[in-house]
Amino acid sequence: MTQLSFDVEKIRKDFPVFSRELPDGRPLVYLDSGNSSQKPTQVIETMRDHFALHYSNVGRAMHVLGAESTDAYESARDKVAAFVGAPSRDEVIFTKNASEALNLVAYAFGNPINTDPRFTLGAGDEIVISEMEHHSNIVPWQLLAQRTGATLKWFGVTDDGRLDYDPSVITERTKIVSIAHQSNVLGTVNPVAEVARRAHEVGALIMLDASQSVPHHPVNVTELGADFVAFTGHKMVGPSGIGVLWGKAELLDAMPPFLGGGEMIEAVWMDHSTYAPVPHKFEAGTPPIVEAIGLGAAVDYLTEVGMEAIEAHERTLTAYALDALREVPTLRFIGPDSLEQRGGTVSFTLEGVHPHDVGQILDDQFGVAVRVGHHCARPLHLRFGIPATTRASFYLYNTTGEIDALVRGLHHVQKVFA
Structure with a gap:
C-alpha cells in the first residue's frame, strides 16, 4: 500500500461503521462520501450526550438546560465561522442543508x-x-x-x-x-x-x-x-439535517427574511413585524439544535486531523485511483483525468454496461459502495450524451487498498458482461 500522509488506520478506528461486516462476511468498502460521509464516534457521542443530558430549546428557556443548549448551539456557530474564515460569527446562518x-x-x-x-x-x-x-x-x-x-x-x-x-x-x-x-x-x-x-x-x-x-x-x-x-454538514463527517449559509454581513442585513415565525422577530403587532438581527433573522422556529452541535463536533474533528493533511491524503488517493482505473479496459473518465484542479471524486462509464449494473455487482459481490445515476446533475450527463455514471468519491478514511478492491470489482463486472 502506498505510504499516506497520516495514519489512516488510526482514523478508521474513529468510525464505527468500518468495524462491521456486510452479509457473507464481506468488509465494507465505502467510496460514496461525495453523497454522504460516515460519522466518527466523536460526533455520535457529542450528539448522544446532548440529547441525554443537556437538551432544551435554544434562545428561550430561562433555566439551566436552556442555557446549556443555547451555549452549545452558539458555540457550534463560532466553530463553523472559524473553520471557514468568516469575519464574523453572525455571518453564519444555520439551515437544514x-x-x-x-x-x-x-x-x-x-x-x-x-x-x-x-x-x-x-x-x-x-x-x-x-x-x-x-x-x-x-x-x-x-x-x-x-x-x-x-x-x-x-x-x-x-x-x-x-x-x-x-x-x-x-x-x-x-x-x-x-x-x-x-x-x-x-x-x-x-x-x-x-x-x-x-x-x-x-x-x-x-x-x-x-x-x-x-x-x-x-x-x-x-x-x-x-x-x-x-x-x-452530512458530507463533512457531521449529521444530516444541518447546513450552512455564509454571507457578507451587509448583504444579509439587506435581505428579507426567508421564513417567518418564532425567534426571527424583534417585535410583532397584528399588522406588521420587525425582525431580529442576523443570524437569527434567518433561523425561524426551533432550529436543528443537536444537528448544529454535531456539526460543531465534526468541525472539531476535521480541525484536529488537519484540513491540509486531509487534502494531501485525498490527492494521494486520487492519483492512485486515476492510475489504477486506467488499467480497466473500456473505462472512460467523465471529468479530468489528471490531478490538476480536481478533488477526490472520480466518475466513469464502462462500455456496454449500465452504471446501475456496475453498482449492484460491486455492492453484492465485493462490498464496494459507489454512487450510480446522474448524481442530481442531469444536465451535465446530457451534455456528455450519457444517462448515468458510476462515481467513486474518497475521504479521509479511505485507503489505496479500497481502490484496489474497486478495480478488482470492475474487472469482474467486465467479465460478467463480456
Missing part, C-alpha cells in the same frame, strides 16, 4: 419587499450558473427566473470536464452568478476567484455551492472572493 441555503439567497432576489438595488431583478436582468451544477444550484434559479422574467444563462463544460469559462457570459445585466466550487460529478475545482472578480466588475453578486469543497480542502470564504457560500 445546502439546498435551503441556496434557496434562501435566491428568494431574496426579485422579492418585492426588498428594494435594495443589488437584489432587484426583472425582465432583462440575468442569472448565471453552469452546466455542471447540482440540481440544488439549478432549480432555485430556474424558479427565480420564472418568478421575475429574468434570463437564466450558463457556462458550458469542456470535453475534459472543465468549466468553459467565458467572461463575456457575465454582462452588465447580470445580477447573480452561482456556481459550484467543486463539481460533485467531475471533481473539477472551478476558478471561482476569477469568476468572482468578473462578477464584481459588473456589479453582480456571486454565490458558491461549496458542499464538495469545504469537507475536503482548507476553505477561507473571504479569500474565495464570494458574497455567499453554501455547504452542508
Whole structure:
C-alpha cells in the first residue's frame, strides 16, 4: 500500500461503521462520501450526550438546560465561522442543508419587499450558473427566473470536464452568478476567484455551492472572493439535517427574511413585524439544535486531523485511483483525468454496461459502495450524451487498498458482461 500522509488506520478506528461486516462476511468498502460521509464516534457521542443530558430549546428557556443548549448551539456557530474564515460569527446562518441555503439567497432576489438595488431583478436582468451544477444550484434559479422574467444563462463544460469559462457570459445585466466550487460529478475545482472578480466588475453578486469543497480542502470564504457560500454538514463527517449559509454581513442585513415565525422577530403587532438581527433573522422556529452541535463536533474533528493533511491524503488517493482505473479496459473518465484542479471524486462509464449494473455487482459481490445515476446533475450527463455514471468519491478514511478492491470489482463486472 502506498505510504499516506497520516495514519489512516488510526482514523478508521474513529468510525464505527468500518468495524462491521456486510452479509457473507464481506468488509465494507465505502467510496460514496461525495453523497454522504460516515460519522466518527466523536460526533455520535457529542450528539448522544446532548440529547441525554443537556437538551432544551435554544434562545428561550430561562433555566439551566436552556442555557446549556443555547451555549452549545452558539458555540457550534463560532466553530463553523472559524473553520471557514468568516469575519464574523453572525455571518453564519444555520439551515437544514445546502439546498435551503441556496434557496434562501435566491428568494431574496426579485422579492418585492426588498428594494435594495443589488437584489432587484426583472425582465432583462440575468442569472448565471453552469452546466455542471447540482440540481440544488439549478432549480432555485430556474424558479427565480420564472418568478421575475429574468434570463437564466450558463457556462458550458469542456470535453475534459472543465468549466468553459467565458467572461463575456457575465454582462452588465447580470445580477447573480452561482456556481459550484467543486463539481460533485467531475471533481473539477472551478476558478471561482476569477469568476468572482468578473462578477464584481459588473456589479453582480456571486454565490458558491461549496458542499464538495469545504469537507475536503482548507476553505477561507473571504479569500474565495464570494458574497455567499453554501455547504452542508452530512458530507463533512457531521449529521444530516444541518447546513450552512455564509454571507457578507451587509448583504444579509439587506435581505428579507426567508421564513417567518418564532425567534426571527424583534417585535410583532397584528399588522406588521420587525425582525431580529442576523443570524437569527434567518433561523425561524426551533432550529436543528443537536444537528448544529454535531456539526460543531465534526468541525472539531476535521480541525484536529488537519484540513491540509486531509487534502494531501485525498490527492494521494486520487492519483492512485486515476492510475489504477486506467488499467480497466473500456473505462472512460467523465471529468479530468489528471490531478490538476480536481478533488477526490472520480466518475466513469464502462462500455456496454449500465452504471446501475456496475453498482449492484460491486455492492453484492465485493462490498464496494459507489454512487450510480446522474448524481442530481442531469444536465451535465446530457451534455456528455450519457444517462448515468458510476462515481467513486474518497475521504479521509479511505485507503489505496479500497481502490484496489474497486478495480478488482470492475474487472469482474467486465467479465460478467463480456
